Amino acid sequence: MWHGPAVRRRKLGEELRRLRVAAALTSAEVARQLGWHQSKVSRIETGRSGVKPADVARLLELYGVDDPRLRALLAALAGSADGRADQWWQAYRGLLPPQYRDFISLESQASAARTLETSVVPGLLQTPEYARAVTRAALHGLDAARVDSLVQVRLARQEVLRADPPLRLSAVVDEAALRREVGGAAAMRRQLRYLVDMAQLPQVRLRVLPFSSGGHICLTGPFVIFSFPHISDLDVVVIDHLTSSLYLERKEDLEAYGAAFHTVEAQALSYKESLNLIAGLADGA
Incomplete structure (x- = not known):
């Protein structure tokens, strides 16, 4: 049982890992091409940390994912899991x-x-x-x-x-x-x-x-x-x-x-x- 953001982080990480494997890339190769530490890729894929929508976009570009709806969904999942304040309901955070x-x-x-x-x-x-x-x-x-x-x-x-x-x-x-x-x-x-x-x-x-x-x-x-x-x-x-x-x-x-x-x-x-x-x-x- 999870809270909402943890569910999305974990599931988002699983999907990004699946896309990386489908692109025949190792986590080390991804980290090297994006200039990240390999631990960052690992934390994202295991859901231990959030990921910015911009970083999701970079990953999807590297994995050759061009489906606009899939890209939009994963970016949205990243944004909500990170608690971004660009959704309408964030205006009601105090309520x-x-x-x-x-x-x-x-x-x-x-x-x-x-x-x-x-x-x-x-x-x-x-x-x-x-x-x-x-x-x-x-x-x-x-x-x-x-x-x-x-x-x-x-x-x-x-x-x-x-x-x-x-x-x-x-x-x-x-x-x-x-x-x-x-x-x-x-x-x-x-x-x-x-x-x-x-x-x-x-x-x-x-x-x-x-x-x-x-x-x-x-x-x-x-x-x-x-x-x-x-x-x-x-x-x-x-x-x-x-x-x-x-x-x-x-x-x-x-x-x-x-x-x-x-x-x-x-x-x-x-x-x-x-x-x-x-x-x-x-x-x-």
Whole structure:
């Protein structure tokens, strides 16, 4: 189990090592050609130290990597793992705990996300008033200005669904989350109608896990699986707790959570049935 930056450093290092081997270069040869100490190459490849995006660019140039998306992804991973302040969420450093900034950076770089939600609507599909009600409930006693800022962050995160290319979101939402009146009955109706609208987007796949499905493998709680373009080994599972987040990236963890998501998806209602249920709840049926 790792914190977000450590996950990215280690996985970035593994990918850079793979690219070096594919280019038939030794770490000593790389160090000599770039004017570095060999220990620097070793520390980068083992994830013991961060690497600047500019250094990643030099390595990729040396390895003959010309795929623009792969270069951009690895540079972004290097920047976020080093804590660079050139991403939008860094403007909220004084407000957001490190684990939330880590989560946002993973979300912004991922090509796909699979999420199971058992008690609330997924954050990327929340209306502003629903997000505000969730924030007030989860962080009781927070002043209005900080609540507003956190809601702004939540709405800014949703831009990944409108990016080019957009994040592909597959969400399974427990029926309980849809029946819980967060923010009051009127706000909840608007949230449910918004869910129906968002589910029309080609990059969003929304399914409801009904009460009738009974006990299921994910009763232990919600999770998110992030997948990344080009490099499947960068995939990571994120599990939130009240005061922290866990990042799981071992092959066994990814396989277990991937299988769990597949299982609950199979137990969920079909796309059409899910939308009918949500629309019915919105209309008070």
